[in-house]
Amino acid sequence: MTDAPLSPAAAAARPQTRWQFLKRLNLTTWLGVAIVAALVLCAIFAPLIAPYDPDAQNVILYLSPPNAQNLLGTDQFGRDVLSRLLFGARYSLTIGFLAIVVALIIGSLLGMIAGYVGNKTDIIVMQIMDVVLAFPSLILGLALVALMGATLTNIVIAIAFTAIPAFARIARAGVMAQRDREYVQACRAMGFSGPRILLRHILPAILPEIMVMASLWMATAVRTEASLAFIGLGLAPPTPTWGGMVREGFDNILSSFHLALYPSLAILLLVLALNLIGDGLRDAIDPRLKDAS
Amino acid sequence: MSGKPNTDQPVVEVSDLRVSFAKKPVVQGVSFQIRPGKTLALVGESGSGKSVTSLAIMRLLQEGVARIEGSVRLDGRDLLQLTEAEMRRVRGGRISMIFQEPMTSLNPVQTIGDQLAEVVRIHRGLKGADLREAVLEMLRKVRIPDPEERVRQYPHTFSGGMRQRVMIAMALACNPAMIIADEPTTALDVTVQAQTLDLLKALQRETGTAVLFITHDMGVVAEMADDVLVMRHGRVLEQGSVDEVFSNPKDPYTRSLIAAVPSLAGKLQIDTVPAQPVGELPVLTDGQPVLEARNLAVRFPVHGGVLRRLKGTVHAVEDVSFAIGKGETLGLVGESGSGKSTIGKAIINLASVHAGEIRVCGETVDYGDPRSLARMRRQVQMIFQDPFGSLDARQSIGSAIVEPMQVHGIETGQAARQKMEWLMERVGLDPARARSLPHEFSGGQRQRICIARALAMAPKLIIADEAVSALDVAIKGQIIELMIDLQKEFDVSYLFISHDMAAVERICDRVAVMYFGEIVEIGPRDDVIGRPGHPYTQRLLSAIPITHPNMRASRPRRIADASPPLSPIKPVGYTAPAARWGRAAAGHFIRQTV
Numbered sequence: 113m114t115d116a117p118l119s120p121a122a123a124a125a126r127p128q129t130r131w132q133f134l135k136r137l138n139l140t141t142w143l144g145v146a147i148v149a150a151l152v153l154c155a156i157f158a159p160l161i162a163p164y165d166p167d168a169q170n171v172i173l174y175l176s177p178p179n180a181q182n183l184l185g186t187d188q189f190g191r192d193v194l195s196r197l198l199f200g201a202r203y204s205l206t207i208g209f210l211a212i213v214v215a216l217i218i219g220s221l222l223g224m225i226a227g228y229v230g231n232k233t234d235i236i237v238m239q240i241m242d243v244v245l246a247f248p249s250l251i252l253g254l255a256l257v258a259l260m261g262a263t264l265t266n267i268v269i270a271i272a273f274t275a276i277p278a279f280a281r282i283a284r285a286g287v288m289a290q291r292d293r294e295y296v297q298a299c300r301a302m303g304f305s306g307p308r309i310l311l312r313h314i315l316p317a318i319l320p321e322i323m324v325m326a327s328l329w330m331a332t333a334v335r336t337e338a339s340l341a342f343i344g345l346g347l348a349p350p351t352p353t354w355g356g357m358v359r360e361g362f363d364n365i366l367s368s369f370h371l372a373l374y375p376s377l378a379i380l381l382l383v384l385a386l387n388l389i390g391d392g393l394r395d396a397i398d399p400r401l402k403d404a405s
Numbered sequence: 406m407s408g409k410p411n412t413d414q415p416v417v418e419v420s421d422l423r424v425s426f427a428k429k430p431v432v433q434g435v436s437f438q439i440r441p442g443k444t445l446a447l448v449g450e451s452g453s454g455k456s457v458t459s460l461a462i463m464r465l466l467q468e469g470v471a472r473i474e475g476s477v478r479l480d481g482r483d484l485l486q487l488t489e490a491e492m493r494r495v496r497g498g499r500i501s502m503i504f505q506e507p508m509t510s511l512n513p514v515q516t517i518g519d520q521l522a523e524v525v526r527i528h529r530g531l532k533g534a535d536l537r538e539a540v541l542e543m544l545r546k547v548r549i550p551d552p553e554e555r556v557r558q559y560p561h562t563f564s565g566g567m568r569q570r571v572m573i574a575m576a577l578a579c580n581p582a583m584i585i586a587d588e589p590t591t592a593l594d595v596t597v598q599a600q601t602l603d604l605l606k607a608l609q610r611e612t613g614t615a616v617l618f619i620t621h622d623m624g625v626v627a628e629m630a631d632d633v634l635v636m637r638h639g640r641v642l643e644q645g646s647v648d649e650v651f652s653n654p655k656d657p658y659t660r661s662l663i664a665a666v667p668s669l670a671g672k673l674q675i676d677t678v679p680a681q682p683v684g685e686l687p688v689l690t691d692g693q694p695v696l697e698a699r700n701l702a703v704r705f706p707v708h709g710g711v712l713r714r715l716k717g718t719v720h721a722v723e724d725v726s727f728a729i730g731k732g733e734t735l736g737l738v739g740e741s742g743s744g745k746s747t748i749g750k751a752i753i754n755l756a757s758v759h760a761g762e763i764r765v766c767g768e769t770v771d772y773g774d775p776r777s778l779a780r781m782r783r784q785v786q787m788i789f790q791d792p793f794g795s796l797d798a799r800q801s802i803g804s805a806i807v808e809p810m811q812v813h814g815i816e817t818g819q820a821a822r823q824k825m826e827w828l829m830e831r832v833g834l835d836p837a838r839a840r841s842l843p844h845e846f847s848g849g850q851r852q853r854i855c856i857a858r859a860l861a862m863a864p865k866l867i868i869a870d871e872a873v874s875a876l877d878v879a880i881k882g883q884i885i886e887l888m889i890d891l892q893k894e895f896d897v898s899y900l901f902i903s904h905d906m907a908a909v910e911r912i913c914d915r916v917a918v919m920y921f922g923e924i925v926e927i928g929p930r931d932d933v934i935g936r937p938g939h940p941y942t943q944r945l946l947s948a949i950p951i952t953h954p955n956m957r958a959s960r961p962r963r964i965a966d967a968s969p970p971l972s973p974i975k976p977v978g979y980t981a982p983a984a985r986w987g988r989a990a991a992g993h994f995i996r997q998t999v
Contacts, residue, residue, distance in 0.1 A: 294794035298855075301753045302809045302862070303782035312808075316799045 134396070141392025147385035155201040162195035167350045175368050185370045187360060193371065196352035197378055203353045204382065207264065208334040211271035215333075216326050218272070219279025224310050226280065227287030238284065241277035249274035249332060250339050257345045264347060271336050275329045282325050286318030320397045328390035331383045338379045354379050413440045416582045416615040417462075417500075422475035424454070424461045431457050433639045434475075437632070439583065439615040446630035446647070447619045448662065450877035454639040455619050459585045462617075463500060464492050479582065498528055501576035503569070505588040510572055511560040517544075517571055518556035521578065528579035543574040548604060566597035570604060577608060583615040590625065594740035595904065599948035602628055621878065624666040624950025627651060628957070635659050647954045658879075665878045666952045667907040680938055680987025680995045686726055686927075693767055694728035695865045695898045696752070696785070701725045701761035703744070703751045707974055717974045721747040723922040723981050725761070729866065732892060734899040736909040736930070739919030740945070742973070745902045748919075749868040752900075753787050754778060766865055783813055786859035790871035792851035796843040803829075803839025806858045813862060828857040831894075832887060849880035853887065860895060868900045873908050885911050906949050910934060915992070918942045921973055923984070928993030938987070938995035 154161065163183070170190030178185040184193040226237040244252070249271070256270035287310070290296060299309045340346050341355025349356065354375040361371030415438035424432040432454040439445045449455040460466050461473050464484060477484040479499060484492065504510050512520055521540045525531055531539050544552035547570040560568060569589060576584050586605070590598035606629065609616060618629055626633055626647065633650040635643040635658065642656045654660045703722040706715050722744040729735045737745045750756040752763055754772055763770045765784050771777040789795040796805055806825040810816045816824050826836035832853040843851055852872065859867050869888070873881045885908055892899065903909050909916060909930075916934060917927040918941065926939040937943045951957065985997040 294789050294791050295797045297755055298787070298789055298795040299797075301755060301782075301787040302812070302858075303779055304808075304812055308812065313797045313800070317797075 136396040137392050138395070140388050141396070144385040144388030144392065147381060148389065151201050151382055151385070152205060154198050155205050158195075158198040158202060162192075162198045164192040164195045166191060166195040166199040166352045168192075175364060175371075177368065178370060184374050185368065187357075187368075187371050188364060191350075193357075193374055196357060197354070197374060200352040200354045200357060200375065201378070201382075203264075203347060203351065204334055204337060204355075204379070207268055207271065207337045208330050208382075210268045211333045211337075212275060212326050212330045214268065214272035215275035215329065216279050216322065219276040220283040220315075220322055222276070223280035223283030223285075224287050224314070227284035228291060228306060228310055228314070234284070237280065241280045244273070245277040245281075247274075249336050253336050253340055254343065254345060257340055262340075262345050262347060267337060267340065267346070270340075271333045274336065275333060278325055278329055279322065282321055283318060286321055287314055290314045290317050320393075324390055324394045324397060327386055327393060331386035331390065334379065334382055334386065415440050416479065417617075418476075418478040419462065420476050420478075422458060422461060422477065423473070424457050424466065425472045426470060428472075431639050432461065435634070435636070435641055436475075437634055437644070439617060439632075441582075441615055442609060442613040443631040444609065444616040444618050444629050445632045445634060446626040447617060447634050447636065448621065448623065448626055449636035450621055450879070452638070453636040455636050456587055458636070459502070459587055459617060459619055463496055463502065463585065465496075497524070497581075498579055499581055500583045500585060501579075501581045503572050503576050503584060503586045503589045505591050511568055513560050516557055516559055517563065521556075521571070521575060524575050524578040543578060544571075546577070546608065547571070547574040549574075564597070565593055566601060569593060569597075569601055573601075573605065573608065577612065577614070580612065581614060583617065585617045585619070587619045588621070589618075591620070591622070595906075596740065596944060596948040598625075599950075602950075605629070622666075622950065623651075623662045624952065627666070627952060627954045628950045630954075635662070651953050651955075661882070662878055663952075665882060665907055667910050667949055668952055680989045680997070682997065683986050683988045683994070686984070686986045686994055692730065694764070695731055695733075695766060696900065697728045697762075697764040698748070698752070699726050699762040699764070701748065701751065701763065702759045703747050703756055704759040715977055717976050718979070720922050720973050720975050720979075720981065721756075722751065724984060725919075725922075725924050727917055727924065727927060729898045729900060731865070732896045732898060733915065734892065734901050734913045736913030736916040737900060737902045737919060738904060738906065738909055738916060738945075740904060742921075743919040744922040744973075745904075745919045746870050747922075749787065749870045749900060749902050753782070753785055753868060779813070783815075783862055784865045785868065786862055786864040786866070787868045787870065788852070788855050788859055788872040790875055792848060792855050792875075793843060795855055796851060798843055801840045801842060802846070802854045805843075805854065806839075806861050809858060810861050815862065824861065825857075828860055829854075831860070831891065832857045847880075848876055849884060852876065852880075852884050856884075856887065856891065860891065860897070863895070864897060866898045866900065868902065870902045871904070872901075874903060874905050881905075881908065888912060906934070906946070918945065923981075923996065925996045926994070928990070932990050932993040936989070938989045938993070940998065 168191065170186065172190065173182065173186050174188055174190040176182060176186045176190075182192050182194065184197065186192055187196070222237055222241070226234040252274045253267075253270040256273060257266055260266040260270070291314075296309060296313065299313055304313075337346070337353070338355030338358070341353045342359045344359065346353045346356045349360075357375035358372045358379075361368070361373075361375065365372055418438040420436045422432060422435045423430065435454075435458055437445055447455045447458065457466070461471070462477050462484065464473075464487075466473065473485060475485070479495065484495060487495065511517075518537075518540055521543055522536055525536060525539050525543070529539070540556060541552045544555060549555050549567060549570060555563075560571075563571065572589075589605075590601050593601060602625065605616070608614075616629075618625075620626060630647045633643070633645060633647050634641060635650070635656065637658055643650060643654065643659045650659060651663060654663055701722055702720070702724060705719040705721060707717045707719060708714065709716040725744075725748060727735065737748060739745045747756055751758050758772055765781050768777075768780065770781045796802070800808075803822075803825055806828060807821045810821045810824065815821075825839065829836045829839065834850060834853055834857070838845075843854070846854065855872075872888075873884050876884060888899065889912060891897065899912070901909065901913055913930050915928060916930050917924045918933065918937075918939065919925070920941045926933055926937060926942045933942065934946060937946055987995050987997050989995055
């Protein structure tokens with residue numbers, strides 16, 4: 113049997129294959145990826161590359177400025193700032209990552225269900241999301257951590273909770289755009305169940321947008337975690353967290369500004385890198401948005 | 406060109422026109438001329454270069470991207486040599502265009518009168534009362550009723566046909582030497598198409614404008630053209646007068662295009678046999694019907710006002726009864742909005758049934774019971790209009806065919822894979838391509854994939870909703886033949902929903918005609934299409950283009966009456982009057998008009 117070759121219109125309508133958008137990532141995105149990768153490596157290999165034990169106190173060397181022995185100086189207990197920063201990366205990255213994974217799963221599921229089922233379910237779910245979204249994430253996180261106590265799990269839950277509406281919204285919008293497409297109708301006509309249609313057919317179509325949201329919100333999560341630690345609702349001392357280090361450094365800000373400066377720079381670097389990745393991904397996946405924002 | 410002696414100078418003379426995009430030739434040497442008052446039909450399928458040719462003449466292709474060679478002479482000047490400023494005066498002044506989509510070519514936030522007035526003001530420089538009178542005159546010319554009233558209204562209050570007439574009025578506003586009509590009736594219903602074509606012909610007689618008519622439909626060519634030029638893949642395959650081309654087509658491709666015109670409908674007789682009243686419509690097939698619909702009704706609520714109260718109901722389908730026998734094909738024809746697609750959707754639970762009963766293989770489907778639904782879905786499958794849209798772009802086609810079998814537990818694992826490969830072979834695809842994604846296939850191949858997927862469930866009935874309407878003529882023929890072959894092999898029945906009479910004629914055993922949610926006529930194909938009894942069926946069929954230009958004079962034509970179309974939106978609590986039926990021949994029933 114013969115068939116006509118692909119018409120130009122059909123060829124133009126070709127969807128990109130799964131990883132093709134990677135080619136469109138610009139240089140700054142790759143810079144972001146490199147920074148995050150470097151920080152992740154630092155966190156993983158912290159015990160190997162850290163020059164000292166992050167919790168080892170040394171009363172003789174307290175508050176020393178950066179020098180050959182302690183490259184970034186020491187804090188008021190004589191602990192090595194560089195070692196604490198390296199170990200602190202573990203907590204910042206873990207909390208940020210876990211919080212976003214939790215928020216992504218719960219938020220996307222809620223949003224997909226709301227978008228697919230519609231009607232009352234949609235109204236109820238999205239109204240709740242709007243209420244959550246109405247609070248600034250720091251204030252909401254603060255309230256939750258204050259209520260539940262500052263453990264790692266609770267901090268992750270609190271930050272995840274603040275990020276859920278963002279994922280619910282983007283998943284809902286994506287599902288609503290796909291829901292009335294003919295392939296979804298075809299799936300329904302073949303008697304596929306709602307969960308199957310959502311997870312196997314619609315989710316792959318909207319996943320890129322969700323991933324963009326994830327990288328942007330991970331920056332927010334890192335910031336929220338640091339802010340919580342700064343106001344004293346982070347992991348209990350002596351655990352080295354970046355936000356906690358800034359807070360401790362504040363006590364001696366006039367004499368030893370390096371104590372607050374370096375953890376602040378670390379937070380800045382990570383948040384900036386995550387934002388670079390998020391922006392780059394968004395531009396690559398939907399080039400039309402590039403100039404709109 | 407045609408050998409007809411014509412002393413008039415040609416209006417436009419195109420010689421050896423070549424267009425290429427980035428060194429890829431898309432139009433390779435097209436030459437033609439059109440004399441005043443004559444129509445040249447440029448025929449071809451999508452990608453043949455016919456629209457690019459017209460855009461090249463108008464110089465509407467992007468400079469630098471497209472390379473245009475040859476010459477286009479109008480009024481003794483070569484349009485390809487003009488400056489952009491000179492060209493602007495030619496566009497809309499000497500040549501105007503009518504596009505396919507009348508819905509999008511008018512500005513929705515300006516009144517019809519303002520939009521027409523703008524054209525007249527720019528090109529004829531009229532003002533005040535003269536301008537107003539000129540606009541009204543234009544609307545009268547294109548037969549818009551109540552122009553004084555209509556001139557103040559916005560495009561959304563106009564039907565598709567009326568909008569296209571407004572577009573024609575705009576195109577004629579400054580007495581152009583030539584009109585380029587790019588598929589102007591393709592988006593219109595067939596009865597509206599007939600009116601629009603008649604209007605274009607009448608106006609052309611009055612004004613003597615030359616028309617370049619771009620189309621893929623040889624029936625429209627037979628109705629309209631004086632000369633024909635057939636294009637494929639950017640080359641001219643055949644060129645000549647319309648009689649020559651239809652009586653003695655030289656190229657096999659031209660022959661296949663002519664063969665694709667509905668022939669039964671072309672030989673229509675309108676001498677009605679009086680129908681004998683029978684009261685209720687008997688639902689009949691031999692033996693156990695595969696599908697039976699009894700008094701089916703589908704309604705959609707219309708909400709309005711601040712409180713979104715129920716204001717009325719769209720009676721999309723009203724009191725429809727029919728049955729399909731084993732291995733039989735029932736065609737469901739009608740114009741857009743007639744409810745034919747809604748019936749298919751209601752059967753398969755994509756639209757909810759308001760009243761009535763659906764029986765599949767003798768069992769009444771309970772749409773509230775998941776088990777009953779699952780049983781129905783194993784028996785009934787659906788093929789959609791857009792074979793690309795109805796496949797998941799991220800799923801390999803093999804997986805798309807296997808998935809329904811797994812979901813319904815018909816075959817699993819290796820057995821399912823084997824069945825998938827066998828099915829791919831049955832529909833004429835290479836099983837080795839099972840891992841490919843849908844975009845790697847052409848439109849016709851994708852529709853084959855959809856057919857294989859439907860057959861995977863070994864259904865008793867396949868609902869084909871405009872399944873071949875989006876395909877090019879040659880591919881359409883192949884898919885219909887495939888469906889007929891598969892029907893014999895699998896003993897499957899089809900509910901073939903289509904507005905395409907050529908396809909319906911080819912594949913259907915029986916035909917039901919829908920009009921505003923109701924079946925108005927049902928019976929064997931040859932009876933319904935050959936000797937229609939209901940006035941609407943007669944109107945619908947007489948609007949279908951003729952098969953040969955020599956039938957232009959002899960063709961009976963029943964143009965739509967001037968009465969406003971019925972509205973399917975009824976107030977809450979409305980009950981349709983009971984239908985009365987008459988029998989014209991064995992199995993041929995006609996709804997009696999009250």
